[in-house]
Amino acid sequence: xxxxxxxxxxxxxxxxxxxxxxxxxxxxxxxxxxxxxxxxxxxxxxxxxxxxxxxxxxxxxxxxxxxxxxxxxxxxxxxxxxxxxxxxxxxxxxxxxxxxxxxxxxxxxxxxxxxxxxxxxxxxxxxxxxxxxxxxxxxxxxxxxxxxxxxxxxxxxxxxxxxxxxxxxxxxxxxxxxxxxxxxxxxxxxxxxxxxxxxxxxxxxxxxxxxxxxxxxxxxxxxxxxxxxxxxxxxxxxxxxxxxxxxxxxxxxxxxxxxxxxxxxxxxxxxxxxxxxxxxxxxxxxxxxxxxxxxxxxxxxxxxxxxxxxxxxxxxxxxxxxx
Amino acid sequence: xxxxxxxxxxxxxxxxxxxxxxxxxxxxxxxxxxxxxxxxxxxxxxxxxxxxxxxxxxxxxxxxxxxxxxxxxxxxxxxxxxxxxxxxxxxxxxxxxxxxxxxxxxxxxxxxxxxxxxxxxxxxxxxxxxxxxxxxxxxxxxxxxxxxxxxxxxxxxxxxxxxxxxxxxxxxxxxxxxxxxxxxxxxxxxxxxxxxxxxxxxxxxxxxxxxxxxxxxxxxxxxxxxxxxxxxxxxxxxxxxxxxxxxxxxxxxxxxxxxxxxxxxxxxxxxxxxxxxxxxxxxxxxxxxxxxxxxxxxxxxxxxxxxx
Amino acid sequence: xxxxxxxxxxxxxxxxxxxxxxxxxxxxxxxxxxxxxxxxxxxxxxxxxxxxxxxxxxxxxxxxxxxxxxxxxxxxxxxxxxxxxxxxxxxxxxxxxxxxxxxxxxxxxxxxxxxxxxxxxxxxxxxxxxxxxxxxxxxxxxxxxxxxxxxxxxxxxxxxxxxxxxxxxxxxxxxxxxxxxxxxxxxxxxxxxxxxxxxxxxxxxxxxxxxxxxxxxxxxxxxxxxxxxxxxxxxxxxxxxxxxxxxxxxxxxxxxxxxxxxxxxxxxxxxxxxxxxxxxxxxxxxxxxxxxxxxxxxxxxxxxxxxxxxxxxxxxxxxxxxxxxxxxxxxxxxxxxxxxxxxxxxxxxxxxxxxxx
Numbered sequence: 001x002x003x004x005x006x007x008x009x010x011x012x013x014x015x016x017x018x019x020x021x022x023x024x025x026x027x028x029x030x031x032x033x034x035x036x037x038x039x040x041x042x043x044x045x046x047x048x049x050x051x052x053x054x055x056x057x058x059x060x061x062x063x064x065x066x067x068x069x070x071x072x073x074x075x076x077x078x079x080x081x082x083x084x085x086x087x088x089x090x091x092x093x094x095x096x097x098x099x100x101x102x103x104x105x106x107x108x109x110x111x112x113x114x115x116x117x118x119x120x121x122x123x124x125x126x127x128x129x130x131x132x133x134x135x136x137x138x139x140x141x142x143x144x145x146x147x148x149x150x151x152x153x154x155x156x157x158x159x160x161x162x163x164x165x166x167x168x169x170x171x172x173x174x175x176x177x178x179x180x181x182x183x184x185x186x187x188x189x190x191x192x193x194x195x196x197x198x199x200x201x202x203x204x205x206x207x208x209x210x211x212x213x214x215x216x217x218x219x220x221x222x223x224x225x226x227x228x229x230x231x232x233x234x235x236x237x238x239x240x241x242x243x244x245x246x247x248x249x250x251x252x253x254x255x256x257x258x259x260x261x262x263x264x265x266x267x268x269x270x271x272x273x274x275x276x277x278x279x280x281x282x283x284x285x286x287x288x289x290x291x292x293x294x295x296x297x298x299x300x301x302x303x304x305x306x307x308x309x310x311x312x313x314x315x316x317x318x319x320x321x322x323x
Numbered sequence: 324x325x326x327x328x329x330x331x332x333x334x335x336x337x338x339x340x341x342x343x344x345x346x347x348x349x350x351x352x353x354x355x356x357x358x359x360x361x362x363x364x365x366x367x368x369x370x371x372x373x374x375x376x377x378x379x380x381x382x383x384x385x386x387x388x389x390x391x392x393x394x395x396x397x398x399x400x401x402x403x404x405x406x407x408x409x410x411x412x413x414x415x416x417x418x419x420x421x422x423x424x425x426x427x428x429x430x431x432x433x434x435x436x437x438x439x440x441x442x443x444x445x446x447x448x449x450x451x452x453x454x455x456x457x458x459x460x461x462x463x464x465x466x467x468x469x470x471x472x473x474x475x476x477x478x479x480x481x482x483x484x485x486x487x488x489x490x491x492x493x494x495x496x497x498x499x500x501x502x503x504x505x506x507x508x509x510x511x512x513x514x515x516x517x518x519x520x521x522x523x524x525x526x527x528x529x530x531x532x533x534x535x536x537x538x539x540x541x542x543x544x545x546x547x548x549x550x551x552x553x554x555x556x557x558x559x560x561x562x563x564x565x566x567x568x569x570x571x572x573x574x575x576x577x578x579x580x581x582x583x584x585x586x587x588x589x590x591x592x593x594x595x596x597x598x599x600x601x602x603x604x605x606x607x608x609x610x611x612x613x614x615x616x617x618x619x620x621x622x623x624x625x626x627x628x629x630x631x
Numbered sequence: 632x633x634x635x636x637x638x639x640x641x642x643x644x645x646x647x648x649x650x651x652x653x654x655x656x657x658x659x660x661x662x663x664x665x666x667x668x669x670x671x672x673x674x675x676x677x678x679x680x681x682x683x684x685x686x687x688x689x690x691x692x693x694x695x696x697x698x699x700x701x702x703x704x705x706x707x708x709x710x711x712x713x714x715x716x717x718x719x720x721x722x723x724x725x726x727x728x729x730x731x732x733x734x735x736x737x738x739x740x741x742x743x744x745x746x747x748x749x750x751x752x753x754x755x756x757x758x759x760x761x762x763x764x765x766x767x768x769x770x771x772x773x774x775x776x777x778x779x780x781x782x783x784x785x786x787x788x789x790x791x792x793x794x795x796x797x798x799x800x801x802x803x804x805x806x807x808x809x810x811x812x813x814x815x816x817x818x819x820x821x822x823x824x825x826x827x828x829x830x831x832x833x834x835x836x837x838x839x840x841x842x843x844x845x846x847x848x849x850x851x852x853x854x855x856x857x858x859x860x861x862x863x864x865x866x867x868x869x870x871x872x873x874x875x876x877x878x879x880x881x882x883x884x885x886x887x888x889x890x891x892x893x894x895x896x897x898x899x900x901x902x903x904x905x906x907x908x909x910x911x912x913x914x915x916x917x918x919x920x921x922x923x924x925x926x927x928x929x930x931x932x933x934x935x936x937x938x939x940x941x942x943x944x945x946x947x948x949x950x951x952x953x954x955x956x957x958x959x960x961x962x963x964x965x966x967x968x969x970x971x972x973x974x975x976x977x978x979x980x981x982x983x984x985x986x987x988x
Contacts, residue, residue, distance in 0.1 A: 047820035048791075156908070186675045187847055191891040191904035198901065213820065216850070219976075220893040220902065239898075243976070257825040259850025261892050262973035263873045266854035271829045274822065528735035535688060535730075536750045536801060537723030540715055546749075550740050625740055626785045 009073060009175060009207050010036040010059070016067035017054050028054045030231040032068070033288060041201065041208040043222035043239075045215060045254070051231040056177045056211050060095050061086075072175070091121055094168035096161075098180035103164055104152040110163055111148035114138070117171045137170040141196055158189035162196065169200060176200075179211045194221060215258045219243060224294075227251045233288055236296040245314045247297045247307045250274045332619060339615045346607045347397055350600050351390055393600075402601030407593045413601035420583035421605070427498050427580065428568035431505035435567070436560060439510045440553070443517025447552075448544065450522060459518070462511035471573040474504035478577060491579040501578040505571055509563045513556055521552040554625050561617025565610040637808060637841050638664040638687065643700035643710070645682055645691065645865075654912045656682045656695065658865040664809070664841060671844040671852040671873075673888070674862035677909055680845045683862070684811045686710065687843075688726050689718040705808075724754040727802035731814040733794035737786040743770075743797055744782035750804040769800040773830060792823035799830065806838055813845045828855060849892065853877060858945075861885050864909050864920040870939075871946030878969055880962060881940075881948035883925040890965045894976055903965055919951065927952060927960050 017029040029051045036042040046052040057063040058078065059070055070078040077089060097103040104113050114134050117123075124130040135145040141162040152160055161181065168176060178197065182190040194217070200206055212218050218225060219239055226236045227250065234248040246252045253274035260266055283302040290296050291307055299307060377383045381392065396403055402413035446458040465473070477500045482490040489497040524530065525548055533547045572584035583602065590598035645657035656679045664670055674680040685691050686702060689712055702710040704721070712718055730736045737746060747769060748762035757765065763782065770778035773796040786794055795815065802810055812831065816824035828851065835842050844855055852859055852873070859876040861869040861884065869882040880886055889895075890903035907924040910916050919925075922932035931937075931951050940953035952960055961967075 047822065187849075187888065188675060188891055188905040191893075191896075191902040194893070195901045195904060198899075214893075215821070217893045220896040220898065253822060257821040259821075259825075259828075259848065259854045260973055260977065261849035261853050261877070261889070261894065262970055263853040263856075263877050264970055265973055265977070266850070269854070271825055273826065528730060528732060529738040531690070532730060532736045532798070532801070533738070535690060535723055535728040536753070537719040537721070538749065538753060539719060547738050547741065551738070626787070 007038040008035050009038040010209070011071040012055075012059070012068070013071070014068035015055065015058065015065060015070065017051070017058050017063055018066040027066075028231050029058065032228075032231075032233055034226055034233065034236060036207060036209060038207055039201075039205050040223040041210055041221055043210040043212060043218045043225045044228055045212060045218055045225055046228035047213060047254075050228045052211050052213075052228050053179055054231075055228075056095070056179050056209060059209065060093055060177055061089075087121065091117075091123075091171050092173050093175045093177070094171055094173040096164055096168050096176060096178040096181045099184050104160060104167075106152050109149050109151060110138075110143075110155075113152070113163060114167050114170050117167065121171070123171070133170055137166040140169060140200075141166045142192075156189075157185055158192060161185060161189075161193050165193070165196060165200075172204075173206070175207050175209070177209045177211070180213070181210075182217065183212070183214060190217070197221070215255065216260075227254065232298060233296075234298040236288070236294075238294055241295055244318060245295070245311055247291065247295075247310060248299070249279065250276075328622070331622065335615055335618055339611050342611050343604075343608050346611075347394065347604050348390075350603050351393060352386075354596055354600050355386060355389075397604065402604070403597045405595055405598050407590070407595040407598065413597050416586050416598065417583060417601055417605050420581065420586040423580060424575070424582035424584065425568055427502050427505060427582070428564075431502045432509070432560075432564050432567045434502070434506040435510035435513055435563070436556075438506075439513025440517050440556065442510075442514040443556075444521055444544070444549070444552075446514065446518040447521035447525065455518075458514065462514040465507045465511035466515065468508070470504050470508055470571055471577065473507050474501070474574050474577045477504055497578065498580070501574050501580055504574050504578075505567055509567060512563075513559065516556050516559060517552060520555050521548060524548045524551045527551075550624060554621065557620050557624060558617060560620075561613045562610070565613040568613075569606045569609050635666040636663045637666040637704070639701075639703040640664075641701045641703070643683075643686065643702065644698045645679075645686060645695060646698045647692070647695040649694065649913075652913050655915075656865055656912060657686070658916070659700070660865075660867055661700075662860065662867060662870070664843065665858070666841055667839060668857045669835065669842040669844060669855050670858045670860065671846060671856035672860050672862055673846060673849065673852055675847060675909070677912075678862040679865040680862045681813055684728075684813065684843055684845060687809070687811065688722045688728060689715070690722070690728070719753075723750055723802075723807075724805045725807055726809045726811065727805070727807040728811040728813060729795075729798050729802050729815045732818045733791050733798055734818065736798055737794055739786055742783050742785055743789065747797065747801050747804060750801055754805040765804070766800070769804060770797070772834070773797070773800045773803075774826075775800075791819055792827065795819060795823075795827050796830065799827075799834070803834060803838060803840075807840055809841045809843065810835070811843045811845070814847070815844075816851065817846070817848070824851070831855075849888065861888070864916060865912060866920065866949065868921065868950070869948040871942065871948075875943065875946040879942075879946070880966070881942055881946075881953060882921075882950045883927045883952070884921045885948075886962050886966060887924075889969070890963050895965050895969075895972060903963075919949075929957060 012032060012034050015029055015032040016027060019026045019028055032051075032055060034042070044052040044055060054063055058065050059072075061077070065078045068078075069076050072089065072093070075085075081089065108116075111134055114137055115130060118130055118133060124133060134148060138145055138147060143159065143162055143166070147155075152163065155163065161184075164181075181197070182193050185193060197208070198221070201208065208222075210218065210222055222239055224236065224238050225242050226233050227242070227248070228234070229250045235242065235246065235251045237245075242251070243255065246255050253272045256269070256272040260269075283300040286298050286300040286303065288296050288298045289304065291299075291304065291311065297303075297307060374383070381389060384392075393403065400414060402417065405411050405413050405416055408416065442458050442462070446455045449455045478490060481487045481500060488500050491497050530543060530547060533543045538547075569583065572588055574580070575582040575584040576588070583606070586598065587602045587606075589595075590602060640660055640662045643657055643660045644655065647654045647656055660683060672680045672683065682691065682695070686697060687704070687709070689709070691697075697710050700710060701708045704726070709721065712721075737743070744763060744766055747766040748759070751757050751762040751765050752759065755762075767778045767782055770782070775781055775793065775796060781788075786797075789797065799815075810831075815831070816827050819827060831842065832855065834840075842855070844852070846852060856873045859869075859871060859873055860867045861876065861882065863884045869876060869880065869885045876885065877889070880889060884905075887903070887905040891905060893902060896902040905924055910920050910923070917936075918934050919928065919932040919937055922928040925932070929951050935951075937949050937951045937954075939947045939949050941947055942953065951957055
């Protein structure tokens, strides 16, 4: 993607989501800021309970926000929208869920699962066009039109996730939120589903918000990555920069924890546990700030100075090892 | 028992008291809004007689004053005099009736729980065998049959045809059939509940863990499975106890048992205000107390229930 | 050093009755487990990897049974044990198992302390007080802080990682000879996963047990295993030392598994995906079960089941490609120089620790 025409499709500013349960409130998402450019795959990576799914659900309107703005194509969407506006938005923004078995109505045929959105928005002229759209959606995910009359339980996990993708794609969306779309699938099926998602990205110029915990998949699939820890983004960087020059200690501990499928690397690795209580938290309140172009870290001035030295050293190391 | 638990019990207790107060208030005002009264029977009494009677029972006073008088009485377990049976208090009538109802109800509930849990566990352990199928067949049948039908059948077979039991519940022997008819339906329900929840629990991962630990089969059943499996049963026991204890109107009628149900029915026929109010308040209080105890039991058996 | 075989499986076959049909989950597996080693069994769901290890503790589901073969443990053919009461001398005592989901594998209405001391009382005949003492020591050993005060707590008061530590404590309570870990970290976050894996390693060193790891995650395998067995459709198709299987794989299925690793995908290009689906285990499988999905299948693959060919003293693979008469085929380009490729992906060989500056 060239620098000049980076068009922002989604802009999240100071997002905060608070859950209230029995008078106790819990801030699941704290002052989260990021931009997603048109046509890119932006990944939110974090552990369970980090708030990554909550952010995704807030964007699509499934969770209420308690502060901040979500701006889609220049328009604030976490506010009261007119019927027509929210209709348009629902069509343009689709979600792919983690568990394909649970996200499809088990008593409805595949045809019904896929056509439900079309029906809601009357996205066809006549019955013939509707059926054509369903057939094409099925074909585009590698299933056959004759699968239409079957029920979700007659399919395997991988096939069900294909139906889930077809259900989203038939709406011809611009923006897809994929929440752990492959973590419930077997290894060899994962590759098939990822390839499918890549295909749609290329063919239709889709933008993805990819929510995941598996860093090796995220690395292959995303252009930029935001690492989230306890409801806060601690680092955002282009994928390769993040893997080469991770700066925030949480990011580093996370990267270190991902097992590499290489015995020599793994056998020489040591455990790196991130313990916030053991960190030097002196200085003013940290914020998410840019350290080099496109690379943001949650830090204050003191930490920024440390990270700059660290970054310089890592770049030097990398150059040396490349020689 | 920790502080959190005591707090919880206290909170639930106050809530129960509040609910009872609401019931008393609603009952009181509804009864006073209903036209007609015990002194308006078929033959018209002279206005003087009516006025005298109303004065005697305090019905001429302002309604709020009556309400507070009644409320202070209820707190002392005094539901006032019966308007029908001269010289007897409502409390006395309730106590007499409830003694009998509670006796047969208590035994019926005990039978229902013990046999129900036993049969349910047996069926689950012998899942998919002939024994399981037989237990399921009978429990399904008895859940579906209402108690007045089982009561009628029992009456017909054992009293009329075989003449093993007397057809009225005035003697102890005569209480056996009412007890059986009262217990059959809840017993079958508990059987089914225990069976399905035991089957569910036996498929859980922690049962597999217990098995992998090398724990003996029966230890798994008693120490790991039963307590989990009984959670849904316990939630059913509260309302069941309340309904069985407070007497089944129909069963008491069929077997001529002098229980609270009988008094309740006749008080309605007689338009005995005080008696209707008294029994309604008494019966709802029993139900509320049972639900209160269920909540606490549930919490004791299941530590996960959030106390907040 | 003489290798002691602690568990030996010969010609094992396991069948399940599903409604009126019969499914063959394990098809003739023979394998020896060396004492003190960590063996990883890799395969996708349905490959039979869990079923295989369940036969070591008699934990097959009720509709499953061993139809052929022997399993020798301490000079006894344990495949012939039928009664649950007889299994109790082995299960939990000599062979312990850790299951996948720590959130569901502890009894929610029993205290943590009860669930640990139960095994100690059962298998070591200790009194309640002694068992409690031992249990608290175990809890400390697996990294529970304030073990004494947390003894009487319930599982819901523990986090997922902490629960898995408790499950490990239960498994180790009787110092088993073999620890079977059935996807022990799949349900956990990566940082917690790393800690649990390390814990199991440390404990294996201290208690000297043999570990059998079941997993589908090749990263975890690379970290933990000395020996890898790759399973496909109820058979072991490749078996060898960890470096042999990762750097010199011989079976086309192993090639496929490695090639579909997302780390090896180039951005923008498709990831390698094994085409098709595994064969139905309800039918008899003719020839090599992987042949219909393989790009390298020969004519004979569809006719005759390949034997286990020996690659080295420690490395075996079940493919006709290793027959001297077969055409020479090289492993796919994607997985050549695997180590170099992985190194390039990481700075400092995947080490992000600050310590070794």
